[in-house]
Amino acid sequence: METLYERCAGLDVGKDEVVACIRTPDGVGGRRQEVRTFGTFTGHLETLADWLSAEGVTQVVMEATGQYWKAIWDVLEERGFELLLVNARHVKILPGRKTDVGDAAWLCELLEHGLLRGSFVPPAAIRELRDLTRYRKRLIQTHTSEGQRIAKTLEDAGIRLDSVASDLLGISGRAMLRALVAGERDPAVLAELARGRLRTKRPELREALRGRFSDHHAFLIRLALENLDQLERSISELDAQVERVMAPFARARDRLDTITGVGVRAAESIIAEIGVDMAVFPSASHLASWAGSCPGNNVTGGKRRSGRTRKGNVWLGEILTECAWAAARSRGTYLGAQFCRFARRIGKKRAAVAVGHSILVIAWHLLSHECDYADLGGNYFAKRDAERARSRAISQLEALGYHVTLEVAA
Numbered sequence: 059m060e061t062l063y064e065r066c067a068g069l070d071v072g073k074d075e076v077v078a079c080i081r082t083p084d085g086v087g088g089r090r091q092e093v094r095t096f097g098t099f100t101g102h103l104e105t106l107a108d109w110l111s112a113e114g115v116t117q118v119v120m121e122a123t124g125q126y127w128k129a130i131w132d133v134l135e136e137r138g139f140e141l142l143l144v145n146a147r148h149v150k151i152l153p154g155r156k157t158d159v160g161d162a163a164w165l166c167e168l169l170e171h172g173l174l175r176g177s178f179v180p181p182a183a184i185r186e187l188r189d190l191t192r193y194r195k196r197l198i199q200t201h202t203s204e205g206q207r208i209a210k211t212l213e214d215a216g217i218r219l220d221s222v223a224s225d226l227l228g229i230s231g232r233a234m235l236r237a238l239v240a241g242e243r244d245p246a247v248l249a250e251l252a253r254g255r256l257r258t259k260r261p262e263l264r265e266a267l268r269g270r271f272s273d274h275h276a277f278l279i280r281l282a283l284e285n286l287d288q289l290e291r292s293i294s295e296l297d298a299q300v301e302r303v304m305a306p307f308a309r310a311r312d313r314l315d316t317i318t319g320v321g322v323r324a325a326e327s328i329i330a331e332i333g334v335d336m337a338v339f340p341s342a343s344h345l346a347s348w349a350g351s352c353p354g355n356n357v358t359g360g361k362r363r364s365g366r367t368r369k370g371n372v373w374l375g376e377i378l379t380e381c382a383w384a385a386a387r388s389r390g391t392y393l394g395a396q397f398c399r400f401a402r403r404i405g406k407k408r409a410a411v412a413v414g415h416s417i418l419v420i421a422w423h424l425l426s427h428e429c430d431y432a433d434l435g436g437n438y439f440a441k442r443d444a445e446r447a448r449s450r451a452i453s454q455l456e457a458l459g460y461h462v463t464l465e466v467a468a
Contacts, residue, residue: 061089062172067110068165069120070158071127074098078106079162080113081170091166093159098126103133111137119169121146121161122177131179142169142176149174178348180333187303188330192373194296195327201289208235208282216269222262223252227286230256238271239280300326310334313424316431317417318393319385324377328418331374334425342422349374351415367411378414385413390436393417399439 070077076096084090092113096106110118118134119142120127127143134141149165168174180188205227209220219234220226233251242248249263256263304311307329314325332345339345346352350370385393386401386409393413400409424431440447452462 060172061170063117063170065114066117066119066166066169067113067115068162068167068169069118069130070162070165071120071123071130072098072158073126075158076103076106076130077158077162078110079159079166080110080115081166082113082115089170091163093162095158098129100129100133103130106130107133107137107139110134110139116140117142117169119144119165119174121149121165141179142174143179144174145177178338181335183303183306184330184333187300187307187326190296190300190303191327191330194293194300194323195373197289197293197296201286201293204282204286204289208279208286211275211278211282212269212271215271215275217271218266218269219263222259222266223256229253232283234267235279235283239276239283241276243271304329307334310425313428313430314421317381317420317424318388318391318431318433319381319383319413320417320421321381321384324381327377328374328421331371331377332421336422336426339422342419345422346415346418349378349418351375351378351411351418374418375414378417379410381417382410382413385417386410392434392436392438395436395439 065080065082067078067080069079074097076098077093078096079091079093081089081091094106094109096102117140120130122143122145131141131143144165149168165174179185209226212219212226217238219231223231225231230251230253233253234248237248237251245264245267248267249260252260252263304326310329311322311325314320314328315322320328332339332349336345339348343352348370350368351374353367382393382397385391386397386406388394393416396416397406397409397413400412404412420431423429448464452464455462
């Protein structure tokens with residue numbers, strides 16, 4: 059088999075050690091292989107980089123093993139090596155022969171002959187943005203959980219505040235909660251803390267705030283409110299940091315923000331997952347395949363067995379699905395009409411996945427051609443399939459017992 063890379067290395071990455079295998083010319087027309095083991099402290103990784111440089115290695119491959127590959131990637135990237143990150147499922151060794159040394163040698167041999175396909179690793183700035191947006195999402199989810207915990211505690215105390223106030227954690231709701239924690243139990247006094255339009259519901263509030271709120275409930279609510287305040291401060295700091303890191307990509311974010319259902323935060327999260335350089339993905343189909351948002355391909359014996367989407371970027375999939383549900387609620391838009399069209403055939407959940415795929419394809423085109431989104435309109439499918447729509451409408455009316463005569467409008 060042809061040797062494409064004369065001097066290459068394969069790394070089997072673990073938490074506490076890295077097994078490195080290099081393959082280089084032996085000087086007599088053959089190949090020399092050497093294996094060494096290094097620790098994972100930064101000093102050990104720098105020693106690994108020095109050894110690879112001394113051997114003249116130019117290409118290095120490693121598996122995507124949890125978070126452990128990232129520190130090694132950063133050290134070797136600074137030294138100028140051409141790095142390749144591969145999916146562990148694509149390079150499985152023969153069963154019964156698996157060892158760390160065997161894995162490293164197997165990776166090195168595959169790289170030597172050019173038989174590996176690298177995973178997408180975004181540049182450092184996008185990786186930093188990805189860390190920020192993912193952490194922000196987790197904090198927002200924790201914030202939501204704390205709000206639900208407060209509602210559950212109030213329910214246990216017989217307080218039905220959320221049945222009257224639409225926002226339990228709004229200005230009025232928080233004022234009442236803090237008063238409850240401070241020891242106020244009079245429903246009339248608590249109801250007077252309402253602000254804005256909620257003051258018109260004071261009679262209902264007086265009924266809703268009568269319960270069995272005890273010191274035990276006050277203790278739980280106090281801790282939850284303190285946690286909420288801290289989470290909100292952290293989320294605010296993350297928003298500011300994301301804005302700073304996003305500054306070079308602000309125009310790309312604004313382009314994605316023009317897509318129906320995609321807001322500023324969603325646009326930031328999409329860029330954090332796929333980057334802004336679409337040259338990495340030759341086509342929108344390649345991007346959708348990498349993200350795991352397109353139908354699977356499982357054909358055996360000429361029969362299609364399953365079209366289930368395969369596993370892809372979980373973070374990106376969640377964002378696209380959220381945007382799809384937001385687009386589904388829009389009126390007179392292409393994506394809203396597409397959701398309704400799919401929902402009739404395959405159900406709402408699958409329709410959301412399909413519309414998420416469309417949003418990802420649109421994002422690829424906007425970033426590739428540096429343009430804003432132009433909506434095709436909610437009547438796009440009706441105009442495209444005018445004849446089919448007309449025949450369907452006539453059939454439905456005739457089925458109801460009507461005689462239909464069509465006349466072209468002036």
